[in-house]
Amino acid sequence: MSHSYSAAGRVAMVSEHASPLAQLGGPDAGGQNVYVAQLAAQLTRRGHEVVVYTRRDGPGFPERVTTSDGVRVVHVPAGPPAPIPKDELLPYMEEFSQWLAREWAAGPPDVVHAHFWMSGLAALAGARSLGLPVIQTYHALGTVKKRHQGAADTSPPERNAIETAVGRECSAIIATCADEVAELDAMGLPRRHVTVVPCGVDPGLFAPVPGAREHGTGPRRLLAIGRLVPRKGFDRAIRALAAVPDAQLLIAGGPQRALLRAEPEAERLWALAVEFRVSDRLALLGGVSRAHMPGLISSADLVLSLPRYEPFGIVPVEAMACGTPVVATAVGGQLDTVVDGRTGVLVPPESADHAIGTTVRGLLDDRDLLAEYGARGRRRVLDHYTWDRVADAVTRVYSAVSSVPSLSGVVR
Structure with a gap:
């Protein structure tokens, strides 16, 4: 299906297991869902056209939904339309990537931003024949998970090798903290391709609530x-x-x-x-x-x-x-x-x-x-740590590898 764009930049986000529409608190629903939702909303407010691609994990989900922030969410048919633990999704990434390739061939974005390692795998496969730049944010690294969880780690055995391959092929990597940069360096990924951009918070929502508790009373x-x-x-x-x-x-x-x-x-x-x-x-x-x-x-x-x-x-x-x-x-x-x-x-x-x-x-x-x-x-x-500052930094990474304009060309 072809789509026409007239926004400052056309941004495709791939978040295979973490939908911006998800209810938080489940085993696979947490910070990444919030990050994708908030960054997409902030970029949309700046005049970019943002489409988030996530796996359809419910039978009644419409293919395309537009959020109240103006972000379009696409439920990609890949695997059964039912909840599946993220560590069991790898077999469905080829189907996911083929769907992305068809979608983007009909209306290519300016830049693709992949969230999590399997999203990077699918995004690169979908973008490769079109020559689209892909930005990778891992959110978590398999090397760290294996080190701390050992035998309890349920990640696919291919995870670490795929994460390294994704990091080598993508146009740029966005790390969320200095500790992650050290991990990426240990994986042999080039430091010059890595930019640190932290996660953000909405300081209007997360703000001191007067009278929430009378300090000095009770335990x-x-x-x-x-x-x-x-x-x-x-x-x-x-x-x-x-x-x-x-x-x-x-x-x-x-x-x-x-x-x-x-x-x-x-x-x-x-x-x-x-x-x-x-x-x-x-x-x-x-x-x-x-x-x-x-x-x-x-x-x-x-x-x-x-x-x-x-x-x-x-x-x-x-x-x-x-x-x-x-x-x-x-x-x-x-x-x-x-x-x-x-x-x-x-x-x-x-x-x-x-x-x-x-x-x-x-x-x-x-x-x-x-x-x-x-x-x-x-x-x-x-x-x-405001989303405005996060969006500033992410947009600079986009503009370094694509036609997405930096701050000077963005509609505020």
Whole structure:
């Protein structure tokens, strides 16, 4: 089907498993979905025409949908129209790429931006015969996942080799943090093709909510947020809670609260809380909508982000945007986003959990310091992590390899 374009630039985004329309909190729905949705919306507001291609994973999905932001989402028929774990999608990427090739032959975009390694594989195959430039954002790397998950890693065995091949063939790579650059370098990918552009946050939505909590009344509130998967480190937060006797811990993530009993990770966390005798101070909230998240974050004294590894980690940025300080493990993107001793505290990933608890207790005892950290965190987000700044940097990468205009040619 042919399409006519009249926008400043024609941008095709490929996000094979992470639809910008998805409900967050599922095992394969998280930061990448938000990134694609927000970046696409921001580029559309600047006058670009953006089409996001994602795999059709439901039988009743229309082929093409236009979001309220004006972003077009195309559900590509590749494999059965049903949810499939992302680690099982590789066999369907050839069908995905062939569909893209037909689509782009009828109306080629100016640039293709692939999100995740399988999207890169499909995008390059679909763009190759047309000579279209492809930008790659990995969002997560197989080498890192294998290192931390070992035998529990369910990625296809071909993943690392494909990631390297994609990085060598694409026109440019956008990394989200300095730690990822080091990983790409270790993979043998040329540093000159890599640009660091962090993930962003909407500071209008994620902002301090006045009156969200009357600090000084009731127990101190700790908050942890993320998908209910072991690597997020919620178990560490629970064990740390044992060393903070006057605090409560809220964990937001996963399915709706009523469905948590069927969630294995929720059951594991609850059993751990019983073992450490903190179950009376733990609340598993289930999934919390983005609309309600700023109020929840603003109600907390501290946000705990304790993953064992984290490619970028948007939770600390959202917390800082709400003026809430962060205690985070010194891993991945959190090394960039959380400034130790300025917007929160970075703890070594090998720290004993009771030592993390001691750190948390010390912070909770210093309300003035918490207030300073919170204010500095908000300023840091406004200076570095707005979607407007992200779109500026991404557009510069686009314009370096394609006809998409840089800032000077963009309609604001």
